[in-house]
Amino acid sequence: MSDAILKLAGISKSFPGVRALSNITFDVRAAEVHALLGENGAGKSTLIKIMSGVYQPDEGVMTLDGGTIAFNSPQEAQDRGIATIYQELLLFPELTVAENIFMGHAPKNRFGAIDWSTMREEARKLLASLDIHDLDVTSMVGTLSVGNRQRVEIAKALSHNARILIMDEPTAALTEHDVERLFGIVRLLRSRGVGVVYISHRLEEVFLLADRVTVLRDGEFVATKPVSETDHDGLIEMMVGRRLDALFPKTEAPLGDVVLELENVTRQPLTKDVSLKLRAGEILGIAGLVGAGRSELAEVIFGMTPAESGTIRVDGRNVRIGSPSAAKRLGIAYVPEDRGRQGLVRPMRLAENVSLASLGRISQGGFLNRQSEATLARKSIDQFRVRASGIDQIVSKLSGGNQQKIGLSKWLATEPRILIMDEPTRGIDVGAKAEIHRMMSELAQEGMAIIMISSELPEVLGMSDRILVMRGGRIVAEVDRADATQESLAAAMMSDASASMAVAAE
Amino acid sequence: MAAPEATTALAPTPRRRWVPRIALSQELVLFLAIVALFVVVGAINPRFVAERNLQSIFLGNAYIAVAAIGMSMVIISGNIDISVGSLIGVLATVSGTLAVAGVPIVLSWVIPVLLSIAFTTTMGAMVAYLRIPSIVVSLGFLSILKGGLIVVTGGAWINALPEGFHLAQMKPFGIPMPIYFMVILTIAAALWMRLSATGRSIYAVGGNAEAARLSGISRERTVVKVFAIHGFFVGIAALLYATQLAIIQSTVPPNLELTIITASVVGGVSILGGTGTVVGSTLAAVLLAAIGSSLIFINVSPYWLRAVQGVLILVTVLADMWRRMRQARGRGR
Numbered sequence: 001m002s003d004a005i006l007k008l009a010g011i012s013k014s015f016p017g018v019r020a021l022s023n024i025t026f027d028v029r030a031a032e033v034h035a036l037l038g039e040n041g042a043g044k045s046t047l048i049k050i051m052s053g054v055y056q057p058d059e060g061v062m063t064l065d066g067g068t069i070a071f072n073s074p075q076e077a078q079d080r081g082i083a084t085i086y087q088e089l090l091l092f093p094e095l096t097v098a099e100n101i102f103m104g105h106a107p108k109n110r111f112g113a114i115d116w117s118t119m120r121e122e123a124r125k126l127l128a129s130l131d132i133h134d135l136d137v138t139s140m141v142g143t144l145s146v147g148n149r150q151r152v153e154i155a156k157a158l159s160h161n162a163r164i165l166i167m168d169e170p171t172a173a174l175t176e177h178d179v180e181r182l183f184g185i186v187r188l189l190r191s192r193g194v195g196v197v198y199i200s201h202r203l204e205e206v207f208l209l210a211d212r213v214t215v216l217r218d219g220e221f222v223a224t225k226p227v228s229e230t231d232h233d234g235l236i237e238m239m240v241g242r243r244l245d246a247l248f249p250k251t252e253a254p255l256g257d258v259v260l261e262l263e264n265v266t267r268q269p270l271t272k273d274v275s276l277k278l279r280a281g282e283i284l285g286i287a288g289l290v291g292a293g294r295s296e297l298a299e300v301i302f303g304m305t306p307a308e309s310g311t312i313r314v315d316g317r318n319v320r321i322g323s324p325s326a327a328k329r330l331g332i333a334y335v336p337e338d339r340g341r342q343g344l345v346r347p348m349r350l351a352e353n354v355s356l357a358s359l360g361r362i363s364q365g366g367f368l369n370r371q372s373e374a375t376l377a378r379k380s381i382d383q384f385r386v387r388a389s390g391i392d393q394i395v396s397k398l399s400g401g402n403q404q405k406i407g408l409s410k411w412l413a414t415e416p417r418i419l420i421m422d423e424p425t426r427g428i429d430v431g432a433k434a435e436i437h438r439m440m441s442e443l444a445q446e447g448m449a450i451i452m453i454s455s456e457l458p459e460v461l462g463m464s465d466r467i468l469v470m471r472g473g474r475i476v477a478e479v480d481r482a483d484a485t486q487e488s489l490a491a492a493m494m495s496d497a498s499a500s501m502a503v504a505a506e
Numbered sequence: 507m508a509a510p511e512a513t514t515a516l517a518p519t520p521r522r523r524w525v526p527r528i529a530l531s532q533e534l535v536l537f538l539a540i541v542a543l544f545v546v547v548g549a550i551n552p553r554f555v556a557e558r559n560l561q562s563i564f565l566g567n568a569y570i571a572v573a574a575i576g577m578s579m580v581i582i583s584g585n586i587d588i589s590v591g592s593l594i595g596v597l598a599t600v601s602g603t604l605a606v607a608g609v610p611i612v613l614s615w616v617i618p619v620l621l622s623i624a625f626t627t628t629m630g631a632m633v634a635y636l637r638i639p640s641i642v643v644s645l646g647f648l649s650i651l652k653g654g655l656i657v658v659t660g661g662a663w664i665n666a667l668p669e670g671f672h673l674a675q676m677k678p679f680g681i682p683m684p685i686y687f688m689v690i691l692t693i694a695a696a697l698w699m700r701l702s703a704t705g706r707s708i709y710a711v712g713g714n715a716e717a718a719r720l721s722g723i724s725r726e727r728t729v730v731k732v733f734a735i736h737g738f739f740v741g742i743a744a745l746l747y748a749t750q751l752a753i754i755q756s757t758v759p760p761n762l763e764l765t766i767i768t769a770s771v772v773g774g775v776s777i778l779g780g781t782g783t784v785v786g787s788t789l790a791a792v793l794l795a796a797i798g799s800s801l802i803f804i805n806v807s808p809y810w811l812r813a814v815q816g817v818l819i820l821v822t823v824l825a826d827m828w829r830r831m832r833q834a835r836g837r838g839r
Contacts, residue, residue: 304720325722334720342720345713347780356710357721363703370701410721 004029005195006051006082006164011060013046020046024060024221026214028164028195033186035210035227036199039239039455039490043219044199048166051197052084053077083157084166089149091156093142098123100141101156126155130185147178154185165189166197171205172291183209201289203232203494215239233487236494240457240486253444255465256280258316260332260418260449262301265310270296272473274310278418283440283450285464287457287489293473294453295337298420301451302334303327314418328357333416335407337423337453339400343407346396350388351377353395353406358413380409385435401432408436412443419443420451425459437463457486469493532774532782532822536789540796547800554803561682563799564792565674568684569594569746570762571791574769575695576626576739578787581770582699583732584712584779585633585640587626590740591762592651597622597744599655602664602754605671615673618748619741623734630733634726648763655756664754674750684746691742692788699784708732713780765815769794772818776826794818 004027011024021043028034038044049055051062053071062069064080071077074084091100099106101123109115123137132151141149150170157165167186171179186196186209198210206213207227215222215238222238230238260278265271270293278284288294299305301312303321312319314330321327327334336342344353354377355362362372377391384405388398395406404424411419424440425433440463444450454460460467467484469477469492477492548555573590580587597618604614629647633640676683699705707728710718715725748754759765773790775782798811 302720324720325724328722336720341714342716345710345717345780347713347776348709352706352709356706356718356723359703359706359723366703367701368703368706 005065007063008047008051009061009063011047011050011057011062013050013055013057019219021050021057021216021219024216026051026221026224028197030163030195031190031193032211033190033196033198033209035206035213036197036216037203037206037213037235037239038216039457042216042239044216045168046219047216048084048168048197048199051077051164052082052166078160078162081161081163082166083160083162083164085150085153085157085168085170087168087170087172089146089153091141091149091152093140095141096138097127097135097141097144097152098137100152101126101137101159103156105159122159123155126159127151130155130158131188132185145178147174147181150174150178150182151185158189162194164195164197166199168199169201170198171200171202201494203235206235207232233491236487236490240490251441251445253281253283253441253447253465255282256447259314260301261311261313261316263311263313265300265307265312267296267300267305267308270473271300271307274300274473274475276468276475278449278451280417280447280449281444282465283444283452283463285460285467286451286453286470287455287460287467287493288470289493290455292470292493294470295422296473297470298334298336298422298451298453301327301420302332304334328414328416331415331417332420333357333411333414333418334420335404335411335422335424337426339403339407343410344395344403346394348395349391350381350386350393350395350398350406351391354380354391354410354413357410361414376413380406380413384409384439399432401436404436405432408439416448418449418451420453422453423455424452426455457489460484460489461486532786533789536773536786536793540789540793543793543796543800547803551803554800559799559803563795564688565682565684565750567791567795568674568688569743569750570766570769570795571688571788572691572739572746573743573766574773574787574791575691575784576736576743577766578770578773578775578782578784579695579699579708579732580640580736581767581775581777582712582779582782583708583729584715585729585732586767586777587629587644587733587736588641588763588767589629589644589647589651590743590766591758591764592648592655593622593625593740594744594747594762595756595758596651596655597741598748598754598758599659599664599756601745601748602667602671605668606664606666608668611668611670614671615745615749618744619738622741622744623737626737626740627730627734630730630736633733634729659756661756663756665752667752667754672749672752674746684750687742687746688788691739692784695739695784704728704731709780711779765794766791768815768819772815772822774822774826777823 006028008024008026011021011026012019013021024043024047026047036044036047046055050057053074053076056070056072069080071080092103095103098120102119106114107118107122120137127133127135127137130151132155135148135151141152144152154165170182174182186198190196200206210227212224213227213230213235214224215235217239256279258277259280262274262276265274272293274297276284286294286297296305300307301321303323303326306320306322312321314332319330321330321332324334345356351373355373358376359368362369362376374391380386381388381391386398386402386405388402395403398406408421408424421440424436440450440452452460452463461484465481467479467481467489468475469479469489471493479488544555553559573594577587577590600621601614601618604617605611625647629640629643632638632643674682674684678686699708707718707723710721710723711725711728719725747758769791770782770787771777772794773782773787775787794815797814798808801808801810801814
């Protein structure tokens with residue numbers, strides 16, 4: 001194996017309130033596939049954005065061919081031969097394949113105009129060099145399949161003479177046939193000396209494709225190893241291996257009747273044949289990777305994207321939940337993950353946000369009772385220990401944790417019986433986190449039925465009475481609190497025993 | 507991210523935040539600007555503050571302030587209506603035509619208001635349920651109304667209006683009717699926006715439609731309601747416009763809709779929706795009218811009025827952006 005082309009040493013990067021990466025070491029050699037692994041939020045995306053010039057590191061050194069470099073923009077990284085293919089492909093659907101490949105550096109004729117025939121010819125050659133012969137360079141990219149679009153992206157990267165190709169979860173949206181072809185292309189590139197950085201959640205792919213693997217955890221470097229020296233369980237342990245801290249004050253709550261029941265509920269594309277039961281006083285954890293269909297399931301239960309088929313029962317009665325207001329009437333509350341977009345009205349005052357879902361409750365004859373509104377807001381400030389200057393503070397000025405508390409108290413003000421929380425503690429500080437966990441335990445003890453979606457395994461393990469694991473829109477495992485371990489959950493979340501991998505393995 | 511976040515208390519002490527917020531409110535700034543304008547221009551040319559000129563400033567522009575109330579609500583909800591100018595023209599013509607045709611005067615006042623509500627409610631329904639952007643819907647209405655008006659009236663003016671039709675010329679207790687309308691409707695609308703559940707929904711839908719929807723607030727119903735209420739104010743504005751002069755022209759002042767939108771924006775209503783008050787827009791309407799009049803009194807070509815309005819819009823929008831940026835930066839994440 002040759003020397004490293006690109007080397008990162010001691011890389012750290014912080015965003016306001018979050019240390020995304022600290023002291024990361026990473027390198028890419030010519031003619032290798034280097035897999036980058038880690039749980040959601042481990043810092044993989046931040047790291048590749050540093051390599052591709054989107055972010056600048058706060059600390060640390062990057063060297064390319066032995067010389068220190070600092071990219072001020074993705075353009076600079078591209079000029080130095082580092083190309084990145086993101087999960088969302090960045091193509092122009094209304095332009096042709098050839099135009100997309102040569103976007104920004106089209107061959108010109110002597111009059112300075114685009115030389116169309118050369119461009120088409122070059123595009124054809126590039127695709128042929130990737131062993132792609134079935135793609136018409138004059139067709140609109142918008143008409144292509146996802147797999148073909150990805151091939152166009154790869155060709156585009158190579159048109160910049162990329163020596164390092166970074167691929168962020170390239171197989172996430174591909175069919176099995178496309179996965180196979182992608183693997184072929186990646187191996188072809190490797191044989192030509194390109195260094196490939198490959199991010200994937202599917203461990204099987206790492207063993208099929210990668211030469212070395214680097215694992216990140218909570219923004220820290222865990223290890224870099226040759227793939228031949230690791231195995232499935234070893235990788236999972238490296239990814240999740242951290243101690244369960246005492247953050248989770250889960251107390252036993254007596255379980256009551258089944259309040260919510262789903263039977264074979266389906267909503268394409270990411271809720272498939274889901275059945276579950278939720279009891280009063282129970283905290284039901286839902287684990288899974290990003291894209292496993294957890295939030296989508298919550299959106300079905302809350303009526304944002306109503307179920308297409310299957311049965312939903314609340315208190316044993318069949319119900320149809322066609323909209324969030326219908327869900328609200330049934331006593332269902334949903335605290336979304338994306339506070340900024342879905343949770344709060346930022347320019348509004350704290351009190352106005354708390355009462356937003358209870359306007360009917362606090363008004364008479366169409367007019368709001370400002371007194372009850374203020375009482376409601378003060379109560380939630382006390383109950384949640386919200387740090388705010390008062391009930392008139394504009395919510396966008398609160399910290400993330402306090403915003404989350406307001407989002408939660410908005411829904412508790414509706415006095416729900418079923419509470420769905422999507423990533424209740426993502427991105428908030430440890431203190432606020434503990435308080436939200438304490439609140440959840442208290443609510444469960446009062447008989448609230450809670451569904452908690454979380455990507456943090458310690459949180460799932462610490463807070464849940466029962467855990468469902470989702471993958472590809474289905475519930476693939478159900479584990480009791482007593483039997484669950486990080487390893488068993490992670491294995492259920494990630495192991496991809498489906499036919500696609502079996503085919504690709506050949 | 508699982509990485510612990512620095513625990514920072516961002517909450518400032520209430521007292522310190524309270525004072526500058528009052529000091530910076532758009533309404534107060536506008537009020538002071540109006541006072542300053544009258545003092546300064548009045549000192550240069552005392553005729554500016556003579557009763558006759560004050561009357562012409564307030565009476566001639568009260569209908570703009572009234573229309574700006576509805577417009578502000580529409581913009582706060584995250585929409586816009588650029589057809590108001592044409593609609594006012596059509597409604598004024600309808601009102602005058604009815605009165606000349608011998609319909610009871612009260613009906614010639616009420617029917618245009620109802621018609622206005624019908625028109626804007628239709629617009630609102632198209633915006634809400636067909637999901638067509640309001641600027642497109644109202645652009646369509648603008649063309650239809652403008653074209654229709656010219657075809658129907660043939661550009662003729664309406665005169666020989668019956669006795670008692672001229673609502674805007676009445677002066678109960680010595681105060682001209684348009685002042686009553688402007689003041690009472692502004693206060694009523696301000697209280698309603700602040701105290702009613704629907705008013706709150708309008709702010710919520712404009713501030714974050716998705717969060718409002720998830721809170722069980724129907725965007726569709728809120729948008730239809732806000733357009734319907736807007737129609738009421740447009741109807742009243744048309745009435746004041748129709749009844750202020752002896753004749754009704756078949757045309758309205760050019761760019762009337764832009765003047766009304768300017769009043770809303772300069773009044774502090776964010777063009778992005780979610781914030782602003784109707785008190786601000788009324789004060790801005792008065793300020794704009796006073797500036798227009800003052801140009802004459804300090805011997806500046808009135809053609810500068812447009813430029814001054816433009817500068818005011820840009821200054822207000824820049825101030826709004828600056829405020830938002832500060833807000834975003836002050837965020838705890």
